[in-house]
Amino acid sequence: MFSKLYKYQVKELWYIARYFYAAMIGAVLLGLFVSATRIPGVVQFVNAITILGFILSCIAMIVFSVIYDYQNQQGKRSYFFRSIPAKESAVFSSRLAYYFTYHILTVLVFAIGITIFIVSNTAVEMKLPFHIAFSTVKDFFLQPKLIGLIFLLVVYTGLEHIISMMFAITIGSQAIFKKLGVGGPILVYFLHYIAMQIITLISMLLIPISIRLPQNFDTDFQFEIVFESMISEMSKVFSAQSNDIKIIGIGFILTTFVTWIIMSIWIYKASKNKISLN
Structure with missing residues (x-):
């Protein structure tokens, strides 16, 4: 049943x-063609348009992936999607795989285009000749750490x-938010976003695990993990004992x-028969 749900969701969005x-x-091919002319002004203009187009296309893919998931859970296609006799695990995992498929695919296309x-x-x-420029860029980016x-x-x-969108759509589509319609997921996402920012800030400041920044980024690109809280570093800055923040708290990763x-x-628990069908 996972395969059926997954294929349905992926195929549905693929049409767009x-x-x-x-x-x-197409933008990449156009950029290559224009770059071959080596006309500085024209090349810069086309490159700027290409980057803008890439960014807008990525944003559009994110928006449409969320819209289609919402329609499957609460919108006009929800009756068909929810009528499929699937367990909670199949519903949850198929949605997760659906989001990841388009996330990875979009990242790959974007990365190739930007490269x-x-x-x-x-x-x-x-x-420079194209192959030499490619070798130069390759040597810079193909660093293990990077x-x-x-x-x-x-x-x-x-x-x-993915988890934020699935959470907002699933919880925001429950019966308690029925009167809000699409406003339910939006409200849940907004509340979730505020809560996560607060949790992240508190975790960065209080949990005693941080990354010590290099003294000089030009000559030293080494990061050191230290078991100190960022609150002590912030207190030094506020008390004028230090002018720079030398450690960044990473405790938020755990939380x-x-x-x-x-x-x-x-x-997972709300993935079956708990979503309001309009």
Whole structure:
């Protein structure tokens, strides 16, 4: 049943998503063609349009993925989606996989497009052959630490977005919010966002685990994990004992994961026969 639900959701959004991805790929090809002319003013203009188009396409994909999920849970397609005899685990996991599929696909298309943009821009700015510019960019970005950091950011932001959206739509679509319609998920998301910001701030300040920043980012790119709370660092700054913040609290990572687990359990329990069908 997971496969049936997953395919239904992915196929449904694909009818629109394919046009956005085609537009992103088309923008890359156009950028390559224009970059080959090496006309500085024209190249810069087209590059700016390409970046703007990429960003707008990514935002559109996020918006449409949320809209389609909402319609499956509460909107015009909810009767069909909810009529499928599936367990809570299948409903929850299929939605999670649906969001992750388009998150990863969008990130990959965006990353490839931006890489080509940077390479072509480097070739024009430095007046280098395309393959040499590609080698230069590759040597910079293919650093293990940088790749690891980017991977963690992609996974973290993906989970943050996916769980937050699923939570807002699932809880905001329950009977108690029926009169609010689409306002239910919006209200739940707003309250969740405020709560998470407060939890994150408190965790950063009070939980004694932080990252010590390098003294000089130009010569030293090493980060050190220290078991100190950021509140002590902030007190030094406010009391004029120090001019710079030297450690950044990362305790919010722990509380965020705990919160995600709680939210996921809540979503799971509310994933079947507890959503108001209009």
